[in-house]
Amino acid sequence: AKPDFQENYDFTMETAFMNINSEAINFKEDWNVGIGGGLWSTGLAIAKYFEEHPSHIKNNLENLFPGKRLSVLELGSGNGFLAVCLLALLKDKFESFVVTDLANHLPLIKRTLDANQHLPQDKVTLMAHKWGHFSAPSENDTSLESKINNGDVTFDLIVGSDVAYHSNLYDILIQSLCAFSNQKTIILLGVTMADTKAGFFQKLKEKCFTYERLADHLTPAQFRGTTFGIFCLKRKTNR
Secondary structure, three states, rough: OOOOHHHHHOOOOOOOOOOOOEEEEEEOOOHOHHHHHHOOOHHHHHHHHHHHHHHHHHHHHHHOOOOOEEEEEEEEOOHHHHHHHHHHHHHHHEEEEEEEEEEEHHHHHHHHOOOOOOOOOOOOEEEEEOOOOOOOOOOOOOOOHHHHHHHOOOEEEEEOOOOOOHHHHHHHHHHHHHHHHHOOOEEEEEEEOOOOOOOHHHHHHHHHHEEEEEEHHHHOHHHOOOOOOEEEEEEOOOO
16 A cells, blocks of 8 residues: 655655664665555554564574575666665675566665665676566577576565555466465565455465565564564475
């Protein structure tokens, strides 16, 4: 859902929008590019989760992927806000970080990344990806970008916020989640039940995903007892 919290935050980039893991997050909305240009409530909910529980998240990831630098994918980045929040949270723990959305959103994402040059960005790849659309593989191109275009690479961590806001997106989003995940992949999705209906979760189960809602004590206080939810998804293990 579109947020009503603008009066509480500075969107001018004159001061930090928020701080995560002792790092300033500089951010400015731009609704002119479409719905992806603004900061939606579930995006803020995930960012607040990062802000309030950085050690908890990093320790859990270390337990799941001991001693490993992480390959990370963001689907539907929109304005790049969560991308820079992830950069602040994980810092030097990236093996790769691919930030994606439709092509018309990439300039705004780049603007947000450019406003946060104090964060390490040498592992960041910014590229277009349309959910559920994959090209035929090329024998001569083994780049990461080509593998993403082919749906031929999986990631340790996938993050998305407000990505399942309409039923006509469910199938194509799940196609991309299937293509880019394996049985060890952790998928973190922020949704609001006002926009994301039960049918989405039914389709996830049909495609062999399990899901669990983040516990209330880890959910930012302003989002507890509401229709907002942060969900952790995993692929079911074969038996």
